[in-house]
Amino acid sequence: MKVSVVGSGYVGTTIAACLADLGHDVVAVDIDQGIVDAINAGDSPIHEPGLDDLVAEHAGGRLRATTDYEALPDTDLTFLAIQTPSNADGSIDTSALEAASEMTGDALADVEEHVVVVKSTVLPDVVDDRLAPRIKAHADDRVSVATNPEFQREGSAVHDFLHPDKLVFGTRPGDERALDALHECYAPLLDARTADGEAVPIVETDVPTAMMVKYANNAFLASKVSLINDIGNICKEYGIDTYEIADAIGLDDRIGAKFLRSGLGWGGSCFPKDLAAIIHAAREHGYEPAMLDAAVTVNENQPERMLELLEKHVDVDGARVAVLGLAFKPGTDDVRNSRAIPVIAGLQERGATVVAYDPVATDNMREHFPDLDYADSAASALENADAALVTTDWDEFQALDDEFDTMHSQIVIDGRRGVEPRDGMTYEGLTW
Structure with missing residues (x-):
């Protein structure tokens, strides 16, 4: 054809x-x-x-x-x-x-x-x-x-x-x-x-129904992520590992195990754009989509929760903070609506010196932060850092070990369950 x-x-x-x-x-x-x-x-x-x-x-x-x-x-x-x-x-x-x-x-x-x-x-x-x-x-x-x-x-x-x-x-x-x-x-x-x-x-x-399938599909998945993040935020208050909760409820075939990885939230082009479009369209037709509004609100609040966790461990003003991961998810160089963007902006507003690393997305992030210090490796980003934030769960971050020894203080706030805690590290998971 x-x-x-x-x-x-x-x-x-x-x-x-x-x-x-x-x-x-x-x-x-x-x-x-x-x-x-x-x-x-x-x-x-x-x-x-x-x-x-x-x-x-x-x-x-x-x-x-x-x-x-x-x-x-x-x-x-x-x-x-x-x-x-x-x-x-x-x-x-x-x-x-x-x-x-x-x-x-x-x-x-x-x-x-x-x-x-x-x-x-x-x-x-x-x-x-x-x-x-x-x-x-x-x-x-x-x-x-x-x-x-x-x-x-x-x-x-x-x-x-x-x-x-x-x-x-x-x-x-x-x-x-x-x-x-x-x-x-x-x-x-x-x-x-x-x-x-x-x-x-x-x-x-028919044509309209096919398009609505797409919106419904993404709205449901985005809402599922926000729901497990909301549950994760509650679990965090009780010192409970949300991932254990997710493993258990994922065995229920009415729920399923996919999209239960709690953390920093969703980004990219599809979920934010599609939810915004269907919410706007609903309001134009006189309907208030409360569930979808809540999904967006929870998602938008996750970066701020990460920054609040960081402030429990370090005076951010004047601190050198490594941000590991810039793409909105691993496997892509797309930074559209990446959760790293509000995290970096929040760090800068608090007076931090930010050094960032991503294996493939650095050039695209320069459009948002042209003057940011970009490292050429995770090891370089961690060197002399007062803290590190994990914002994308690239596989290479799981292999990091001795690289943390070069930090000024081993404070790690993990938004993706993307690194392994180690002896001597002050480790906080965002929702676990």
């Missing part, structure tokens, strides 16, 4: 490379010439485990990139994977996606038939009200518009694409062309197995 993917960010690059790996001929379309050049040279423009290998393997063969939307008519199906960031009021900014939809519609003006699939996360009414009219402006019914929300986690996006727990196809009632195209596109995955060894379930529904 010939497939085009418009947008080469975290989602677009991953699905383009994975679709090429499944045997499709894929063209990635992006307005950034630098990204296009990188893909054509076999280099991934983002850090994502396994993605470098796929791009390198298929570039120049089943995967190529261009800035020209005129490549779309030569394909059978187009995915739109344009970012939809948050506005200041929490609503989503669809301007870039609308512009891409318009250019897609212009490029497809003379096709006999084509299927456009919206991968970008948008509210249920956006596809029909704002995107489809632009996409179908010239070709009308010769172009079908469908949705196929993505559920890939940064840090494991390649694995999640190739081993999905579900596929959601949103099409207009009676649009067999779009539904058939989605089935054909994903046919190589239909014999795959989920993590539980089951065949991959396919959810066939």
Whole structure:
């Protein structure tokens, strides 16, 4: 199948490379010439485990990139994977996606038939009200518009694409062309197995419902994290290890063990943006989403709790504090809504000298803190530090040992259960 993917960010690059790996001929379309050049040279423009290998393997063969939307008519199906960031009021900014939809519609003006699939996360009414009219402006019914929300986690996006727990196809009632195209596109995955060894379930529904599945999915997961963090904050007051509690309740199949790692909270692009969007949309419809508000409030309070724990052990004003981890989670260089950002800002407000380290995310964090002292290793960050804060649970931090001996005082506040306590260390877990 010939497939085009418009947008080469975290989602677009991953699905383009994975679709090429499944045997499709894929063209990635992006307005950034630098990204296009990188893909054509076999280099991934983002850090994502396994993605470098796929791009390198298929570039120049089943995967190529261009800035020209005129490549779309030569394909059978187009995915739109344009970012939809948050506005200041929490609503989503669809301007870039609308512009891409318009250019897609212009490029497809003379096709006999084509299927456009919206991968970008948008509210249920956006596809029909704002995107489809632009996409179908010239070709009308010769172009079908469908949705196929993505559920890939940064840090494991390649694995999640190739081993999905579900596929959601949103099409207009009676649009067999779009539904058939989605089935054909994903046919190589239909014999795959989920993590539980089951065949991959396919959810066939309408366009608005498919998009709401995405929002509900992320809202539920984010709320689960905030709930275990709230429980963890209470456990901390009693000196109870929240992870023991999580292990026990996770055995209940109504709860499950996933997303019960209490700590500093969630960040990234999806959870914050999607919760803000659905909360804003609910209020526009006259409903107050109290549970989702609470999930956000708990999450926003966790960095401050970490700083309060630090203040129990050290006078932060004038202290040298090492911050270990800048990415919002391990396995990615993405710092969007990273919990390290409010932690660093809070340290600076309290007069601390901050030295930070992350194995891959330093360059992206410079956009937020250009004058921060960035170390080239965890050992360098810890040297002569009065305290250390663990904000991302990179595997390499678990192996740290003698490096703590170089600290001025071995005070460690761990927001991710990311390091092993040792003799001589004053160790505090955020929720355990």
